[in-house]
Amino acid sequence: MKAKGKYFTIYSLIIISLSIFIALNLLLGSVLFPVKDIIAAIFGGEAPEYVSNILFSHRIPKAITALLAGAALSVCGLQMQTLFRNPLADPYILGISSGAGLGVAIFVMGFSAFGITLSSSIAANVGTVVAAWLGAFGVTLLILMVSSRLKESISLLIFGIMIASVTGAIISLIQYFSSSAQLKVFVVWTMGSFSGLSPTNIWIMFIVILTGFAMTVFNIKDLNALLLGEAYAKSLGVNLERTRRSILVATTLLAGSVTAFCGPIGFIGIAVPHIARMLFRNADHKVLVPATAILGATIMIIADTISQMPGQPEVLPINTVSALLGVPVILYIIMKSKIS
């Protein structure tokens, strides 16, 4: 019971800081709004039209996207780290993001080879998302097919790295033959961004991520059994094949949709589960899954607030900020725990 009280304190602290950072995120942008205008706009009071315009059509959708993406990527990383018993596993490492990247590269730059130009921005938007989805899904299928043959978790990770190399090579090849305008579209996508999603896009992302979360919650029991090794898990009655499949499908839904809508965002997926473990000091996934989700959302909203460079007209790519926040944590983990 004492432990529960302790968790309650940590959870409350995270939720309070999450609320503060969401408020800051809405407040701080290229244009700084007065606080009273924002409150008025949200609660239906008198507010200048430009404030409510920017707030409702830009800042709130962007904040929602960031929260969803942060939670989804972190929960994804947590499941992969447990499944592959590797502290550095995440969708990025396993090549799922690379697969999505390849899909987008083929879509954005490859079509010029057939003389098709994508003038309409809606078609381009939907196409990018679908292409990323297909790419992510393709890599997951490949991982699923080999995961029963590759008994060792390490070989699966090497497999992911090889996928990243192959997709990287194909992307370079496509880049070589593409025009500079298309190249720019692709490079901008790889930098990652939470803005520019239509309400429909956000709804789609929300529903898919919610499905992914629901699957994750059903994975909790198996994830806990996997903590003690695959042989032991199997002797407990865990159906390993089914568990693997279920975890990989959940992670594709989560990571695939984030990558499709926001671009490949690295390091958050690895770092956040470790921060959650440090804060909660409990490997039980009943505690870790919700903890990782809200921590991921908090850290992503912080990253997004930094990336919009308050008061400046420029915006930093989200991937730069996530790397600056995530890499120190990862390095600390590597230094601290001797990863053999």
Added chain:
Amino acid sequence: MAGSRYVNSDNLLVLENLSLGYNKTIYSNINANACAAQTIAVVGANGTGKSTLLRSLCGILPYRSGKIELYGKEIKKYKASQLAQVVSFVPSQSPRAKNFSLFDMLATSCYSRTNWIGKIDRQDSVKIEETLVKVGLEGFGKRDISTLSDGEFQRAAIARSLVQDSHIILLDEPTAFLDIANKITITKLLANIAANEKKTIVFSTHDLQLAIKLCDKIWIMGYNGFIQDTPDRLIEKGAFDKIFKDSSLKFDPNLFTFV
């Protein structure tokens, strides 16, 4: 005796012309059986397939041909959750998660009977506390399993099997990585479980003295064939000389060891 069929419920475990291995045969022609509340040691030279045998018996590894029957039903026909109630496995070494309490680890052992999220009921939580007392880890429930000593962890791993509450407990070299004091503790614990819990215990070991003293029966995976019998009769038959191919190693029936 070997090779005949048993439908008797005393014969919990029956192996018939069993061949081990996945892509190629590792060891073949195993005929053996285990009855309720028996303690059985599996002995054999390194690399003969003791581990593979134990892992095949609990469904972790597939086997090549022949039959493994539990309660007269072939192991392949068991559902994973049913199998977990009949047989449990204690690996010689397990990965130890950090920040995972001993109590939570034992709670995962209730896997086959807990609800979808793995929450244990009052009865199981009492059972876990009782089991901790049985294995001599009373008051260790809140301890982080990564801080347990090797001896303590081995006892915890045995506790997992007791909490899982299977009729058969398989242990892969339970004393291999332990010092002499811990070896004796674990051995006593196993003898205790066999006597008081009415469990069938099958464990692999290199310690013949221990096997002869403790076990009702020994399965020898010899270099030229499989033999099962009681320790006394095996000594009489000189069967232990067939463990190693090297004929200069002779089993001393008085010292219970090789000279």
